[in-house]
Amino acid sequence: MRKNEGKVENYTRVSEFVVVGFPSLQSEYFHLVAWFFFVLYVTTVVGNVLLVMAFALERSLQKTPKYIAVFNLAFTDLFGSSALVPKVLDIFLFDHPYISYNDCLTFMFFCYACLPMQALNLVILAYDRLIAVSFPLHYHMKVTHRFMFSLIASFWFFIIIVVLIAVVLLTRLSYCKSVVIDSYFCDYVLMQKLACNDRTAIQVFGNFLPVLILWLPLVFIVFTYMYIGSALTKVATVRERVKAFKTCIAHVSLVAIYFLPIIITFTISIHPNYRIINLSLSSVIPPTLNPIIYVLQTQEIKESVKNLLKTRG
Template sequence: SSPQYLYQPYFHLLSLGKNITFVRPAYFIISGFIGIPNINYYYVFLFFVYVVSVLGNTAVMALIYLDYNLRTPKYVAVFNLAFVDLIGSSALVPKVIDIFLFNHPSIPYSDCLTFLFTCSTCLWMQSFNLVALSYDRLVAIIFPLHYQVKVTHRLMFSLIAFFWVLAITITLIATGFITRLSFCESVVINSYYCDHGQMYRLACNDNTPSFVMAKLGPVLTLWLPLAFILLSYSYIGYALSKIATVQERVKAFKTCTAHLSLVTIYFIPVLITFTMNANIHPNARIINLSLTSVFPPMLNPIIYVLQTQEIKMSLKKILKMRKQSKIAAKKVIIK
């Protein structure tokens, strides 16, 4: 039988006035990962990555919630990053597996927009969250004596709330522009999810607003955050160069290693894909983008557990308390 994505879609006409009519399809077809040998193994790999992401980010959130010593402004941002990673992975990976592994490539129009909104918002929030953590490290190293005054719970909550509003607003505008497009012919999205860039290119009416948003969005959500992070680390590097001993420099820099690792695994693959978009094979682009979407949520909690002393101490303390409670319970049973 013919593949499902070859079926002819049907369209709805949406009239918004005397001379305004939009042609909306009943569904879109997600057609990524075409012609790749043994691609089913990749979906199994994505499932493994998703399970690790869920367990890791849930564990980090639980540690921060249970340990009173971790309820600092810095860990407000870490908790939010784990939450964003958990939501983003849960919105993306199960749907990708359902689409490709279980051969359900069609997705209703409204569900596709919801898919686009959720995945994009979480992707941008990861970027903004790294800015919040960068600000925390900047103040901690350059103004250590004023850290408690400059980085408060109120400021961090306000910063995180502002970034949520900003990410949601940008994505709402981009999604709103998609609803003003007509899809008269093809509804096949050559990506692994409802990709904004691939969707607006399918339109048969004027897509200029979506085109502008596609160019402006990465500047607001990727380039500007990265510029702030690089600038902050330039100041940090300058401040560390003024420290007398090498040991003190290394000790101060170690507090940044976890954050720098997160910045590296998030920004480098994304920026490579965006800058080389026209020069790489579509399948390579899709696989690279999909890995960029799922790898940081998996690696972020691992990096924080391995490289952050407070998290390691909290984990050891909780495991020790659990062991002691088991020993106490056995003693009660024996008595």
């Protein structure tokens, strides 16, 4: 209970929420979904651990600032998947849909911290490609180890502050109706819709949040590649253009895998159940494919992983 300008506001704190998973999915299919998530999670862990170990043990990768961002992407994918998937498996495989109030907020914080960090990491890699392709003579002056560490640290600080604000706003809500979350995790949007007191502030912040952490990064990346495309048209030969663009293929693939499901979810009117399925896939598939793409399309990383596997073998 809180007094505000002569009015008394009652805050009802629930002890737990119920995360139901996929509302439209019949219970007999829950285990199939869970095993699918499990396979993706194991692949994610193996692939990203290999990337992290390759960067940690291979000095040639450490000498290139770009691979600091690749290492951060691998760490973010590994951390984000570990925050999300084990609880999803617990819900589906062991029928534990109940999650305490504090655990739900913690669960949500880590999930929402890692998801936008993936987008911001793609911004860093887009900037790296912009300088490498458009201003190659200035690359080693503009993209340094200090610059990369500073940019990544700044983005992590920014994301943590933004998500903390979102969580604090959520703690001001009162739940006196339902505690059932029709999603596969503690979804910020659905949790604030369950509240029965004034949620104007959190709605405004919730509408502003996707613009800040998703759409602005996407706009930056699109304009970056428009500029790169313009720069490539000025390259003398077709062979040089193709060679320059090949250095961008891995990053373009990551951008498409990450943003296309999100664009479909937020720009096309789809059934809420399909929205949940689409969001779940966009949460688990990019972290699985990111290391595979970088290993297959980046020669330096491919050689480092091969050497690592030979050494461990």
